[in-house]
Amino acid sequence: MARSSHTRFLPLFLFLSVISPTTTTAMITVAARGFLLEATPLVVAMQDYYTASNGTFISDLPDLWQNRNVDLDAGAEVHVLHDAPGHADLRIVTTVAEVYYRIVANNASGTIHGPADLKGKRIGVVANTTSEYFAYRYLRDVAGLKDDEYTLVGASGGQGLCYSLPCGNGTLPKMLALGQIDALTAYEPTTELAAMTIGEKNAVMFRNDSLYRELSVMYTTQAKLDDPVTRKEIVRFLKALGKVQETFATEPTKVWDRVASITNRGMSVQLLERIWGLTRWSGGLPADMVDLLAEEDEYIARDKTLKRTAMTRERIASHIDSGPLAEVANKLDEGVNLRGLR
Numbered sequence: 419m420a421r422s423s424h425t426r427f428l429p430l431f432l433f434l435s436v437i438s439p440t441t442t443t444a445m446i447t448v449a450a451r452g453f454l455l456e457a458t459p460l461v462v463a464m465q466d467y468y469t470a471s472n473g474t475f476i477s478d479l480p481d482l483w484q485n486r487n488v489d490l491d492a493g494a495e496v497h498v499l500h501d502a503p504g505h506a507d508l509r510i511v512t513t514v515a516e517v518y519y520r521i522v523a524n525n526a527s528g529t530i531h532g533p534a535d536l537k538g539k540r541i542g543v544v545a546n547t548t549s550e551y552f553a554y555r556y557l558r559d560v561a562g563l564k565d566d567e568y569t570l571v572g573a574s575g576g577q578g579l580c581y582s583l584p585c586g587n588g589t590l591p592k593m594l595a596l597g598q599i600d601a602l603t604a605y606e607p608t609t610e611l612a613a614m615t616i617g618e619k620n621a622v623m624f625r626n627d628s629l630y631r632e633l634s635v636m637y638t639t640q641a642k643l644d645d646p647v648t649r650k651e652i653v654r655f656l657k658a659l660g661k662v663q664e665t666f667a668t669e670p671t672k673v674w675d676r677v678a679s680i681t682n683r684g685m686s687v688q689l690l691e692r693i694w695g696l697t698r699w700s701g702g703l704p705a706d707m708v709d710l711l712a713e714e715d716e717y718i719a720r721d722k723t724l725k726r727t728a729m730t731r732e733r734i735a736s737h738i739d740s741g742p743l744a745e746v747a748n749k750l751d752e753g754v755n756l757r758g759l760r
């Protein structure tokens with residue numbers, strides 16, 4: 419073996435460190451908020467196609483830069499918009515789900531006839547999330563209201579959410595029933611349970627699917643993608659996720675029990691069935707992703723405390739990498755040795 423020069427030795431050493439022994443102990447760590455419906459296919463992919471020895475699911479807020487072990491984060495696009503300005507290396511690699519929001523208004527007074535009647539109303543939202551953004555977009559674009567013609571009442575974090583009846587004190591549905599707010603929009607099943615709490619005859623639902631939907635995305639860093647071992651695992655995980663998304667989309671009855679148990683908030687299968695149609699498990703990178711992110715970033719950048727302007731379309735596009743998904747498509751026939759995958 420030639421060791422006559424340093425320059426020949428070094429590349430060989432790097433080569434060995436890449437192919438051995440890491441390839442035999444492939445690992446991946448995925449982080450998402452486990453109680454959200456959108457996180458459930460990730461958990462299923464992890465449980466069915468990995469084992470505890472090589473796959474880890476962290477149920478927490480996205481945390482790519484604080485926890486370097488995390489290879490893939492999953493969360494609503496709003497997290498990406500908050501993280502991207504300070505992290506040029508962030509890369510979105512796929513969509514986990516597309517989620518449609520609804521505003522439910524309490525029409526017990528009989529005065530809500532159409533969207534314009536939301537004028538002057540107090541609207542409950544999950545503060546600073548896609549829920550708040552949907553309320554803003556609907557009230558602006560469909561109801562035709564200016565910011566000062568309604569009041570957003572923000573419930574923070576998990577506080578306002580409800581997963582089963584009866585919805586307790588402090589949840590948005592209970593606030594709606596008590597008249598502390600007039601309408602609300604939140605992650606499901608909270609909106610659905612709000613309608614059930616005030617009674618179907620009082621509940622008016624406002625919805626516009628072409629206006630906006632949340633994109634729950636998976637993202638990583640350029641450094642992770644540049645590492646051949648990590649990149650290979652990311653591609654394998656995306657392949658497994660694709661299989662799970664297909665099942666979620668085409669055979670939902672097979673997964674409802676499991677989804678209910680993964681979210682672990684006491685959600686019934688009957689409730690899941692009622693709200694299932696609000697989430698699409700199509701995956702991939704939607705053609706309008708840059709448009710959606712660019713428009714939403716205008717809203718986020720309005721927050722003066724962030725001291726920044728909205729990102730350009732070019733900057734946003736630089737955060738989307740279709741390479742790993744293309745590799746999944748190219749490797750359909752290659753054995754990747756994952757249990758259950760063909």
Ligand SMILES: *[C@@H]1O[C@H](CO)[C@@H](O)[C@H](O)[C@H]1NC(C)=O
Nearest residue numbers: 444467468469471472755756
């Ligand atoms: C995880 O480990 C199991 C057994 O330990 C193995 O069969 C499987 O192929 C591994 N998966 C990955 C993605 O490395």
Ligand SMILES: *[C@@H]1O[C@H](CO)[C@@H](O)[C@H](O)[C@H]1NC(C)=O
Nearest residue numbers: 525527528529530531532622
């Ligand atoms: C709200 O209630 C009034 C009175 O019952 C009814 O006329 C109206 O149609 C209701 N609004 C909607 C959007 O159903």
Ligand SMILES: *[C@@H]1O[C@H](CO)[C@@H](O)[C@H](O)[C@H]1NC(C)=O
Nearest residue numbers: 545546550570571572721723
């Ligand atoms: C969102 O956060 C900002 C501060 O970052 C705050 O001013 C605003 O009131 C919050 N929105 C809601 C609906 O609570």
Ligand SMILES: *[C@@H]1O[C@H](CO)[C@@H](O)[C@H](O)[C@H]1NC(C)=O
Nearest residue numbers: 584585586587588589592596
């Ligand atoms: C909810 O609030 C009501 C009224 O303030 C109170 O009587 C009741 O005990 C509270 N319930 C719980 C479970 O805290």
Ligand SMILES: *[C@@H]1O[C@H](CO)[C@@H](O)[C@H](O)[C@H]1NC(C)=O
Nearest residue numbers: 559560625626627628629630
């Ligand atoms: C839904 O939103 C789209 C996009 O803003 C708009 O063109 C359309 O008129 C809206 N539809 C309804 C029923 O409000």
